Amino acid sequence: MTTVSSTLGRIVDGRQRRKSRWLFVIAVLLVLAAAIFALTLVLGQSFTPPGDILRMLLGETVPGTSFTVGQLRLPRAVLAALAGLSFGMGGVAFQIMLRNPLASPDIIGISSGASAAAVFAIVVLSMNGPAVSVVAVVAGLGVALMVYGLSFRNGVAGTRLILVGIGVSAMLESFIAYILSQAPAWSLQEAMRWLTGSLNGAQLGQALPLLVALALFGGLLLHKARDLDALRLGDDMAAALGVRVGQTRVVVMIAAVGMIASATAATGPIAFVAFLSGPIAARIVGNSGSLLLPSALVGAVLVLAGDYAGQFLLPSRYPVGVVTGALGAPYLIFLIIRVNRSGGSL
C-alpha cells in the first residue's frame, strides 16, 4: 500500500533527521571545547607557539614552555575539561530523573554537602589533598541519600525532593558559614578558595582520580541512558514500558552523585555548571536524542570558557566559580520564569 509505505518513509526520514542533528551538535560542541582547550594552552599572559607545545607534549623539554604550559596551563585545562564533563553529565542526569531542571545537585544540597564536608576537613581536621576528596564524595552521597530518604512518602515526588533539598542545603550552608567564621586565617584562605570553585593551583595528579570517576560513573550513566530517558514520560509510563524505575533511580543517583562529588572535591563547587549544562544542552539538542553527552560537553565548554574569561578577559581575576555563578544566576531566574509559565519540564 502506498499510504503505509509513505508513512514509513516519513518516519524513517524524521528519525534520521533527529539523529544527524544530534551528531552535528555533538561534533560542534566537541570542536568548541577543543578550541577553548587549545586557546587555554596557547594564549595566557604570554603567547606560546603551538609547535613548542606539541614538542613538549611529545616528551621534549622546551625551556619556558615546559613550565608555563606543562605545569600551569595544561593541568588547569585538563582539570577544567574533566570537571566540566562531570558536572554537566551528573547534573543533567538528576534533572532528567526528577523531571525538573531545579533538581540539579547544586540546588538540592548535594554540592553543599560535599562542600560542608570538605570545609570541615580542611579547617577542623587540617586535612588536604586526596583525603579531602574522599570525604567530599562520601558526604555528597550521604546527603543525597538523606534528601532522598526525607522526601520519601509513598514514592518520591520530584518537587518534594527539591524543597527538602533546599531545606537541607540551607542547614549545610549555615554550617559552612559557622566553620568559616571560626577558621584561622590560613585555613580560611584555603577553604574560601575551594568554596568558590577555582582551578588555581591545579595539578595533573588531581586529574587521574577524576578521570577514573568519570569513566566509571559516566559509563554507568550512559549504560542507563535509555531507561533514564523513559523516566521523562513519568514513572508510571516508564514502568509500563518495562523500566525498573526504582533500580534505575538508585543507579543513576549513585553515578551522578559520584561524578559531581568527585569533581567538587577536585575543583570546589563551580557554581551552577551542573544546573546550567542540562537546560542549555536541551535547548541546542531539542528532542533529537539523549542529553547526557551533549550536556557533559556543554559543561566542559562552560568551565573552560569561564575559567579563561575569569583569568584574562575580565578587569580583575576571578575564580571560575564566580564567573559561572554570575552567568548562572540570571539564567536560573529566567528558567524559573519559563518553567512557571509553561509548567513544563527540561
Added chain:
Amino acid sequence: MKADSLPTPRRWSAAGRSNRNRGLFLAGLLLVLGLLSALSVGVGTRDVALADVLAGLGGRLDSIGQAAVAVRIPRTALALLAGAALGLAGAIMQGVTRNPLADPGILGVNMGASLAVVVGVAWFDIASAQAYIWTAILGAGGAAVFVYVIGSLGRGGATPLKLALAGAATSVAFSSMVIAVVLPRNDIAGGIRSWQIGGVGGATFERILPVLPFLAAGFAIGLLSARKLNSLALGDELAAGLGERVALARAVASLGAILLCGATTAVCGPIGFLGLVVPHLSRLLVGVDHRWLLPFSAIGGACLLLAADIVGRIVARPAELDVGIVTAFIGAPFFIWIVRHQRVREL
C-alpha cells in the same frame, strides 16, 4: 485530576479557641519573654553574678561582669526587636500569599536586602546607618515583588510550590551575585561575611536607634492589616465579594512586612527560617484569626530569637554561634517537616 483528589485546605487544629484561652496563652508567652530577656542579660560566654547583673542594669561598669551586662542589654533589645519583626513579617507573608512555606528567608526577601546592601557598600560606598536601612528596604521590596511576580506566573497563580521555588532560586541567584560582588574586594569581604551570617552580637543602641522608626511603622501597618488578612484568607474572589480591595490590602500588608524585614536585615544581616516557624507554632496556639495570630507571632518571634541567641552563646563556649546559624538549624528541619506533610498534589 479527579475532583476528589484535589487538595483540601489544611485544617488548623485550633479552629474555635475561646478568647479566654488565648488571653491565658498571651500572658504565658509574655512571661516566657520576660524570663528569656532576663536570661539573655545574665547568661553568656561569661557567667555573671546576680549582683553584677543588677549593678550593670543600673548602668555601672566597675567590674568585667558589669561591663558584659552593659553589652548584653542592647543585644537583648535588638534580639527582641528583630525577633518580633521577623515573626510578624513571616505571619504577614504567609497570610498575604496564603502559603505555608512563606518566610522572608525562603522567599528571597532577606537575600534581596543583603544583595542591595552589599552592592551599596561595594559600589556606592554607603556607610551611614540611614543609607544602610533604605538600601536594605529597597532591596527587600524589590526582591519581594520580583519573587511574587515570578511565582504567580502560569497556571494556578502563586501556589506554595511555585512561590517557594521562585524564592529559593532567587535566593541562590542573589547569593551567587553577592559572592561575585564581594570576592574581588578584600577590603570589605571580612565585614560583609560576618554581617551575612546574621547575628545580634555587637549590637549597640547607636546602631538600633536609626531603625526604630522603620520598625515602628512596620509593626503598625502589619498589626493593623489583621482584618484584611482575614478576608484574604478566604481567597481573592471571596474577599473581593466581601468588599475587600484585594490588591490594595495585599500591597499594604506586604509593605509592612517589607519594612520589618528590610530594617531587621540592615542591622542584623539575613536571619532565616524564624518567620517560617513562628507563625506555624502560633497558629497551633491561637488558631487562624490574624487579629490574634499577628501579635502572637511577634511575641513568639522575639522569644524564639532570644532563645536562639542564648543557645548560640552557650553551646559553643568560649566562642559564640551567630543566631542566624542557630535559627537555620532549628528552622530547616521544620521546613522539611512541613514539606513532608503537605499533600503530594500540591507539591
Added chain:
Amino acid sequence: MTAHSLSVSRLSAGYSDADILQGLDLAVPPGRITVIVGANACGKSTLLRAMSRLLSPHKGEVLLDGKSIHRMAPKELARTLGLLPQSPIAPEGITVADLVGRGRHPHQGLFSRWTSQDDEAVADALTATRIVDLAERPVDELSGGQRQRVWIAMALAQQTDILLLDEPTTFLDISHQVEVLDLLTDLNHARGTTVVMVLHDLNLAARYADHLVAMTQGRIHVSGRPEEVLTQETVRQVFGLESRIVIDPTSGRPIMLPIGRHRMADNSQIKEMQP
C-alpha cells in the same frame, strides 16, 4: 494473534500498609473489552496499577498465562501487557513520531539498535490512530483529543496483546471521549487486543464494554455483560443513587438515568414532550 489470559487471584494491595483491594478475584476475558466502574476511591485505579505491576500486592497474585507478573522480567511483561497511565508526561518539544517511538522501548535490548521493525511498528500505530499527518508536530501543540490519540498510538507501538488504560477519557470533551472509545473498539475488533480500562461515565462504560465490572470498597460487586450489571440495584448499592435504567435506542445497551430529589415530572408531561 494468540490470546493471552490475564487474571487476578485473591489480590490484596494498597499504599503503605492499608489494603485498598481486599482479596479480589477477576478473570479478564481475552480478546474482549473489559470496563471497570465504581464510585470514587473504590480501588479501580489501584486494581489497574496492580494488574500492570506498578503496585506490588500485599497478598495474592496477578497471573498472565498462569505466571505471576511480579516474577516476570519487566521488559518481558511490557511486550505482552501495555498500560496507559492517567497522566503521562510528554517531554517538552518532543514530536509525535518520536514519542510514539518510545513505545518500542521494551523491544530494544541494551545494545540493539533501532530496526526497520521499529519503524514499521510506529508507522502502523500512527496509521491506526489516524495521526500520520501530525507525525512531525510537537506534542505540546496538540489538542487534548489529539494528544490522547498520540498516547494510545504509543501504547500500540508497544505491540502488546493486552492494553490497560486508566481513565483514557478524562479531560476530554464528549465528542473526543466517544472518538477515543471508538478507536479502542476498532483496535479490539481489528487486532483482537484485550482492552481493560477504568471509566468514570457509567453510560459510556455500558455502551463500549463487552464485560462490565462494578467495584465497591476494594471488592468486585458484580461483573458480566452490561445488561446484567447495569441495574437499579447495582447503581443503588455501588453508587448509593436511585436511578432508572432504560435501553439506548442506538446501541441497544442499558443507560442509567439518575433520579434526584427534584424535577419529578408526571407521565403526562413526558408523553407531551415525545414527538
